Amino acid sequence: xxxxxxxxxxxxxxxxxxxxxxxxxxxxxxxxxxxxxxxxxxxxxxxxxxxxxxxxxxxxxxxxxxxxxxxxxxxxxxxxxxxxxxxxxxxxxxxxxxxxxxxxxxxxxxxxxxx
Amino acid sequence: xxxxxxxxxxxxxxxxxxxxxxxxxxxxxxxxxxxxxxxxxxxxxxxxxxxxxxxxxxxxxxxxxxxxxxxxxxxxxxxxxxxxxxxxxxxxxxxxxxxxxxxxxxxxxxxxxx
Numbered sequence: 383x384x385x386x387x388x389x390x391x392x393x394x395x396x397x398x399x400x401x402x403x404x405x406x407x408x409x410x411x412x413x414x415x416x417x418x419x420x421x422x423x424x425x426x427x428x429x430x431x432x433x434x435x436x437x438x439x440x441x442x443x444x445x446x447x448x449x450x451x452x453x454x455x456x457x458x459x460x461x462x463x464x465x466x467x468x469x470x471x472x473x474x475x476x477x478x479x480x481x482x483x484x485x486x487x488x489x490x491x492x493x494x495x496x497x
Numbered sequence: 498x499x500x501x502x503x504x505x506x507x508x509x510x511x512x513x514x515x516x517x518x519x520x521x522x523x524x525x526x527x528x529x530x531x532x533x534x535x536x537x538x539x540x541x542x543x544x545x546x547x548x549x550x551x552x553x554x555x556x557x558x559x560x561x562x563x564x565x566x567x568x569x570x571x572x573x574x575x576x577x578x579x580x581x582x583x584x585x586x587x588x589x590x591x592x593x594x595x596x597x598x599x600x601x602x603x604x605x606x607x608x609x610x611x
Contacts, residue, residue: 386539415599424501424587424602425540470539472600484530484542484553485589485600 405471522590
C-alpha cells in the first residue's frame with residue numbers, strides 16, 4: 383500500500399508570514415499533484431510536477447518534487463487570508479507495488495491564515 | 498467549457514438502501530475515477546472507468562460498483578448502505594487512464610446514511 387504523509391496536519395499563521403507544507407512517501411510516483419479544497423467542494427488542481435528535482439512557481443506558491451520522486455513541498459510566500467483551505471498532495475502512477483491505482487492522496491494540511 | 502458535474506449534490510439514505518450517484522466528465526475527457534472522502538481525510542480511490550470498463554480498483558468491497566456510458570458519463574452504485582458509507586463522493590475526469598495524469602474534480606455528492 384502506497385502512503386503519502388503530509389505535515390503539518392494543521393497550521394495557523396498570520397497574514398504576511400511564509401510557510402512550507404510537506405508531502406512524503408516511501409513509494410516512487412511518476413507524478414505529484416497538489417490540490418486545494420474548500421469545505422464541501424471538490425479539490426481544485428494547483429500544479430502537477432513530473433520530473434525529479436522539478437520546481438514550479440505559481441505566483442506566491444512554489445512547488446518542489448524531490449529528486450527521488452518520493453516527496454514534495456509547497457511553499458507559500460506572504461500568505462493571504464484567501465490562501466486558507468485544505469491542501470492535498472496526490473501521487474500518480476506509483477511504481478512500487480506494481481501498477482497504478484488511481485491517485486493516492488495524503489490526509490491534507492488544514493491551513494488557516496489569520497488577518 | 499463545462500467542468501466535471503456531479504448529481505445530486507446532497508443525499509440522505511437509510512441503512513440497507515441502495516444509491517446511485519452520477520458524473521459527467523469535463524469536455525474532451527474520456528476517463529472517470531471515483532473517490533470517497535470521509536470527514537477530515539483525503540480522498541480514497543474507489544475505481545476508474547475507461548472505454549466503458551472498470552480499469553483499476555481501490556480497496557473497496559463489491560457493494561461499490563459502477564458504470565460508464567458511451568458519452569463517457571459515469572455512475573457509482575452502492576448497495577446495502579452502511580453508516581460508514583457516509584462521505585463526500587468525488588468524481589474526477591482525465592484524458593489518460595492510470596494515475597499519472599492530471600485529474601479534474603467535480604464538487605462532489607455529500608451522502609449521509611442514517
